[in-house]
Amino acid sequence: MLKGKLVTLRAIEREDSKALHALEKNVELVIFGDGTWSPTPLANFEKRFEKYIEGSEKNQFIIEVDGVVIGSIGLHHGDRVAQCSEFGIGIYHPDYVGKGYGSDAIQVMLRWAFRIQNYRRIWLTTGGNNARAIAAYEKCGFVHEGRLREHVFENGRFIDLVQMGMLRTEWEAKQSIEQRA
Template identity: 35%
Template sequence: MYYGEKVVLRAYREDDIDIALKLVNDKELKKFLVNFIPFPMSKWEEEEWIKSQKSNKEGTYNFAIEDIETNKYIGGCGINSVDWLTRVAVVGIMIGDKDYWGKGYGTDAMKVLIDFIFNDMNINKIRLSVFSFNERAIKSYEKCGFEVEGVLKNEIFKDGKYYDEIIMSKFK
């Protein structure tokens, strides 16, 4: 387990499945997570995904995010891919429980993830992408030291409008 001030990053557990399924199928949350037409995830798919999470040599680690005070599962974060030659990791994060939005839990989780990536994995650069309408996430990433590296114009179509996809990065 990896500890921050507000959160613990830990392995997924079987008892996370029902909560995680509810969160990933929330329409408001899903608009921040996927760049395609959202389709509901089945319980079977979520179970299979959680059961497949384990450490591996490729470096794609996924952590459950837990509130340090209540031990409540509130979301997830992880390393989606690693290029070991260039030492670049691509990450993602989701605070799914809306009671925890805008209260620093995502920022704390990202700081813990950054520390893990730079210090335990010896990665040189962390990259992520965020939709331009997700201002709360952009501010959180900036607090963690991420800077805009590029903008893909009109890359995302949500709610009848086109939005930019922003590529951000942080170096060790």
């Protein structure tokens, strides 16, 4: 388990499938975070979940607060040669959105990615209309690297896709400044 100031990141277990499936019923939050949503029967969700559990890559974590599953976070498409990986987070429990839990989870995940997994660069994409997420990423030290205009169809319209990234050296510099403060 990895602990932050507000959250705990832990391995995803089989018994988490029902909690994660229930969180996906928060359609507005899922669409805002992922850009799309479709109803998924629990049986289908559990099949996908089983494939993940049985797979070799274990770069996904449950985000938990006081025993409550509020979402997940992890790395995707890791490239060990280039030492970079895409990052994703989803907090779909409405009681925990916009209260600092996401930023705390990101900081914990970055510490794991840079110090334990030895990644050199972490990057992400998010909808250009997701101001709350962009602000959280900036607060954590991510910088804007690019914008794909009208790249994603979301909720009846085309939106920009924003790419952001962080180098380990940038993260280390930020940590050094925060420790001195």
